[in-house]
Amino acid sequence: MRQIEASTITQTVEKLCIDANYFLGQDVIDALERSLKTEEFCIGQRIIRDILENARIAREELAPLCQDTGFTVVFVELGQEVEIVDGNLKEAITKGVSQGYTKGYLRASIVKDPLKRINTKDNTPPFIHIDAIQGKQLKLTIMCKGSGCENMSRHIMLTPAQGRKEIVDFVVETVVRGGGRPCPPLIVGVGLGGTFEYSAYMAKKSLLRPVSSHHPEPHIKELEEELFEKVNNTGLGPQAWGGRATALAVHVETCPTHIASLPVAVNIECHSHRVKTVTL
Amino acid sequence: MMEKNIVSEEIIHIKAPLDEKTVLSLRAGQLVLFDGIFYTARDASHKLLIELIEQGKPLPFDLQGQVIYYVGPTPARPGRVIGSAGPTTSSRMDSFMEPLLQRGLKGTIGKGNRSQEVIDLLKKYKAVHFSNIGGAAALIAKSIKKCEMVAFEDLGTEAIYRMEVKDFFAVVAYDTTGNDLYMEAIKRYGR
Numbered sequence: 348m349r350q351i352e353a354s355t356i357t358q359t360v361e362k363l364c365i366d367a368n369y370f371l372g373q374d375v376i377d378a379l380e381r382s383l384k385t386e387e388f389c390i391g392q393r394i395i396r397d398i399l400e401n402a403r404i405a406r407e408e409l410a411p412l413c414q415d416t417g418f419t420v421v422f423v424e425l426g427q428e429v430e431i432v433d434g435n436l437k438e439a440i441t442k443g444v445s446q447g448y449t450k451g452y453l454r455a456s457i458v459k460d461p462l463k464r465i466n467t468k469d470n471t472p473p474f475i476h477i478d479a480i481q482g483k484q485l486k487l488t489i490m491c492k493g494s495g496c497e498n499m500s501r502h503i504m505l506t507p508a509q510g511r512k513e514i515v516d517f518v519v520e521t522v523v524r525g526g527g528r529p530c531p532p533l534i535v536g537v538g539l540g541g542t543f544e545y546s547a548y549m550a551k552k553s554l555l556r557p558v559s560s561h562h563p564e565p566h567i568k569e570l571e572e573e574l575f576e577k578v579n580n581t582g583l584g585p586q587a588w589g590g591r592a593t594a595l596a597v598h599v600e601t602c603p604t605h606i607a608s609l610p611v612a613v614n615i616e617c618h619s620h621r622v623k624t625v626t627l
Numbered sequence: 628m629m630e631k632n633i634v635s636e637e638i639i640h641i642k643a644p645l646d647e648k649t650v651l652s653l654r655a656g657q658l659v660l661f662d663g664i665f666y667t668a669r670d671a672s673h674k675l676l677i678e679l680i681e682q683g684k685p686l687p688f689d690l691q692g693q694v695i696y697y698v699g700p701t702p703a704r705p706g707r708v709i710g711s712a713g714p715t716t717s718s719r720m721d722s723f724m725e726p727l728l729q730r731g732l733k734g735t736i737g738k739g740n741r742s743q744e745v746i747d748l749l750k751k752y753k754a755v756h757f758s759n760i761g762g763a764a765a766l767i768a769k770s771i772k773k774c775e776m777v778a779f780e781d782l783g784t785e786a787i788y789r790m791e792v793k794d795f796f797a798v799v800a801y802d803t804t805g806n807d808l809y810m811e812a813i814k815r816y817g818r
Contacts, residue, residue, distance in 0.1 A: 397766055528718060528739030589812030
């Protein structure tokens with residue numbers, strides 16, 4: 348067994364939270380620059396330039412990219428030959444989030460109870476997904492995601508007969524209903540198949556792929572391309588003030604499902620796409 | 628009118644609080660740069676403002692002519708005026724609008740579409756809603772020159788702050804005649 352100390356995990360998560368909120372990924376910057384070239388509306392171009400300028404200021408002045416520094420989702424791939432010592436995995440991650448949000452001057456945006464709504468003051472707890480994998484590695488991926496876009500996400504249980512066309516309609520309708528609220532240009536994550544909850548998990552996980560990368564299966568890649576074109580033909584454009592660049596990318600993930608089911612989940616992500624990964 | 632304003636990229640300077648002449652002259656699609664004073668409020672502080680109104684108690688600031696910016700900033704680093712401070716989603720404040728408009732509120736700033744009810748209220752009370760760029764929070768903070776706590780300190784980021792702004796960029800989203808930037812956008816660019 349390979350031993351990893353809980354304190355190492357805490358320090359790693361702390362740094363990931365801070366880095367994600369200050370440093371926009373190169374894949375997002377590249378996608379924004381591509382969208383600038385195809386945007387037809389002059390104000391839409393100005394918005395994209397302002398978003399790129401915002402990323403530069405955030406990076407140089409260590410200022411959060413967005414005031415909604417998000418809820419923290421942590422995807423853990425835990426090798427089966429790893430032993431966590433001197434602490435507990437979930438507690439170590441939670442402590443890392445608390446330290447990262449406090450030391451990084453990030454906003455505390457989590458309330459302890461959905462009805463009583465009292466702020467926990469350190470953005471904990473994070474939402475943790477743990478996957479067991481082969482080997483001696485521990486991979487930590489964190490996503491700091493704003494709720495403006497999360498709130499515009501939707502889910503539906505379609506029938507197998509409804510199929511591909513209804514999937515396309517549902518995704519496009521979700522984007523149009525969101526309008527300017529989720530901060531376009533968006534990254535649209537789609538989960539197809541599985542169960543009620545697993546489709547939502549896949550939709551979120553699809554957002555972890557490098558922005559604009561395609562699914563390896565040709566028929567899913569084709570679906571991604573069709574969705575991308577249709578979403579960008581809605582006319583919403585950057586911030587829904589008008590134009591072409593409604594989405595930077597559409598990512599679709601699939602998995603096996605029941606003979607009676609076609610679950611579809613659409614997880615909407617804003618342009619302030621904050622994801623960072625470290626493998627220990 | 629909208630065609631001209633949107634496509635020309637022409638930007639006008641306006642002052643906050645807003646005077647009646649300016650409010651009536653603004654049209655959806657017009658780009659503006661604000662100088663002046665904003666008050667901040669979002670979900671929790673709106674709820675408390677409405678409770679004060681319902682109890683017949685005075686509000687922490689006079690709403691006459693004022694502009695409310697829907698924002699919950701990040702904590703300021705030592706030596707800085709404010710942290711990052713971009714707009715939050717406007718439509719969550721839709722149900723709180725009428726009592727504030729009745730007390731003289733003339734402008735609101737946030738991101739994204741609002742309900743038809745709000746569009747009608749803006750016509751009725753002669754007020755304007757602006758949108759600015761969601762997710763450009765570090766850039767937007769540059770146009771905020773002062774920021775001080777006004778009320779509800781225990782709400783933290785959701786407290787009411789008084790901000791002094793200079794060259795604060797926004798677009799008129801809904802005007803006093805019912806024009807709608809978001810609807811026009813889809814009509815103009817949808818395929």
